[in-house]
Amino acid sequence: MIPWTLLVCSVTMFHDAVSFVPFNKRSQQYTPDSLQYTPTQIDCIDMRSTPGDYYYESEEKYEVCGFYIIADPDSLVEIEITEINVNCDENNALALVDGWELQGEYFPSPFDHKRPLEERYQSFCGNSKPHKKYISSQNVALIQFLIPFPGQNFKVNVRFIPNPRPCNVVATMEFGILTLKNFGERTNCSISIIYPEKIYLVDVDVGVSSEQPSVKPTSGLSVQCSANGKSDYVELLYGDGLDTDIMGRKIAFCGLRARAAKRGIPMGCQHSVVRLVSSGSFYNSITFSFQAMTPDEIYTSTDIC
Numbered sequence: 001m002i003p004w005t006l007l008v009c010s011v012t013m014f015h016d017a018v019s020f021v022p023f024n025k026r027s028q029q030y031t032p033d034s035l036q037y038t039p040t041q042i043d044c045i046d047m048r049s050t051p052g053d054y055y056y057e058s059e060e061k062y063e064v065c066g067f068y069i070i071a072d073p074d075s076l077v078e079i080e081i082t083e084i085n086v087n088c089d090e091n092n093a094l095a096l097v098d099g100w101e102l103q104g105e106y107f108p109s110p111f112d113h114k115r116p117l118e119e120r121y122q123s124f125c126g127n128s129k130p131h132k133k134y135i136s137s138q139n140v141a142l143i144q145f146l147i148p149f150p151g152q153n154f155k156v157n158v159r160f161i162p163n164p165r166p167c168n169v170v171a172t173m174e175f176g177i178l179t180l181k182n183f184g185e186r187t188n189c190s191i192s193i194i195y196p197e198k199i200y201l202v203d204v205d206v207g208v209s210s211e212q213p214s215v216k217p218t219s220g221l222s223v224q225c226s227a228n229g230k231s232d233y234v235e236l237l238y239g240d241g242l243d244t245d246i247m248g249r250k251i252a253f254c255g256l257r258a259r260a261a262k263r264g265i266p267m268g269c270q271h272s273v274v275r276l277v278s279s280g281s282f283y284n285s286i287t288f289s290f291q292a293m294t295p296d297e298i299y300t301s302t303d304i305c
Contacts, residue, residue, distance in 0.1 A: 039155060042067050048158070049172070053082070055155035058147045062091075067143040068100060071160040073169040073178060073191070077141040079134045081124060083155035086147050088125035094154060095123040096134045097142035100170065105243035108138060108168040112188040112244065112275075135161070138168040170194065175291040177202065178274075186280030190244055190273050196293040196301070197272040198264030199236060203287040207232035207254040210282055221255040230254055232282050236265060237273040240305045244273055248304065266293055268301025 039053040044065035048054065054067070069077050079096055086094050098120035100107045110117045114137065124130060134141075143156065167189035171178065180189050204221060207230045225233040233254040239247035250267060278284045293301070 051159050053155065053157050055083070056145070056147075056153060058150055058152040060148060060150050062146070062148040064144065064146050066101075067145075069141045069143070069158055070170055070172065071139040073139055073171055074163050074166050075139050075160040076163045077136040077139065078159040078161050079136075079141060079143070080157040080159075081129050081134075081154060082157050083153070084124060084129055085127050085151070085153050086125045086145075087149065087152065092125060092147050092149070092152065093123065094125060094143070094145040094147065095121050097121055097144055098136050099138065099168075100140050100142050100242060101144065102242050105241040105246070107140065107170060107192055107242040107244070108190060109244045112168060112190060113137065114187075138170075139163070139166065140170045168192075175289070177287065177289040179203075179285060179287040180274065180276045182276060182278035182280075182282075182284045184280065184283045186278060188275065188277050190275040192242070192244075193267075193272040193274075193290055195270065195272070196266075196268050196298050197290045198266050198293055198297070199272065199274065200264045200289045200291075201257065201261040201286070202289055203260070203285070204234070204253075204255065204257040206234050206256075206276065206284045206286060207282055208256045209284075219256050219258070221253045221257050223251065223253050225252060225254040231277070231279040232284055233277050234286050235275050235277070236267065237275055238267045238269040238271065238303050238305070240270040242271070244275055247271070247273060250303070260289075264291070266297055266301055266303075268293065268298055268303035269305035 039055045042054050042056050044059060044061065044063065047068040047070065049070045071077050084094070086092050098115065099113065113120065122134060165183055167187060169191045171191060171193045178191055180191055182189060207225065233252050235252040236250040237244055237247040238250055250265060274286065274288060276284055276286055
């Protein structure tokens with residue numbers, strides 16, 4: 001079995017083939033009537049947003065492949081390997097990844113995930129299917145594989161299960177309204193919107209409300225959170241990759257605001273992120289709406305991607 005450090009690095013060699021996967025498709029809505037009962041064959045590089053049975057047959061190509069799976073924002077991805085025929089030698093590999101990986105970058109970021117990076121990979125081989133089902137920590141998961149020899153294959157069943165407390169989310173809708181909460185916990189949560197978007201603040205309560213507030217909070221937003229010693233804040237990030245730790249920051253703020261903004265904040269790169277950083281001392285929440293930027297707005301954007 002190829003070491004996963006090598007397999008991860010190998011993905012960067014195929015970025016021309018892989019880079020289109022998450023960034024050129026919007027998610028499709030599904031209903032129970034549209035669930036797949038006939039296995040669907042996937043390509044070496046593929047992305048799906050519908051539950052069902054999927055299978056891959058070796059195309060006899062020596063390249064790292066990726067099956068990107070995305071559910072609705074308030075769902076988790078459950079994967080069951082129902083069939084597997086992958087030789088356990090140095091030229092074959094199959095792994096389930098908790099999150100997405102692309103060109104060596106991860107979502108959620110290693111700093112924002114509850115599990116260390118090495119534990120987010122589960123590798124498999126042989127011809128005996130695992131007994132345990134795999135459940136992701138957020139609404140995206142990845143099956144990464146390298147099976148270049150003929151006759152090798154695998155089949156998986158994908159289900160989406162409710163997540164009552166979504167934290168890290170990938171959204172591929174063209175427009176919508178979403179809410180991030182920390183539920184009083186010390187954690188960092190991000191909503192990653194694929195494609196350039198305009199962000200409209202609807203309701204902000206960050207670094208203000210505790211479980212039992214002793215005084216009535218003062219309304220207003222501040223961009224001096226760090227300077228005032230506050231460790232709870234929201235930041236809007238932009239870039240072309242997945243990793244929030246290396247993206248550009250548009251603005252960071254904290255405070256209380258219950259009035260919807262009329263003017264949107266343009267995010268002119270491929271990847272727009274709303275990230276909530278929480279110390280655990282407050283019950284933080286941010287609600288925002290978003291809509292796609294027009295070609296003219298993207299052209300005139302000053303964001304350096």
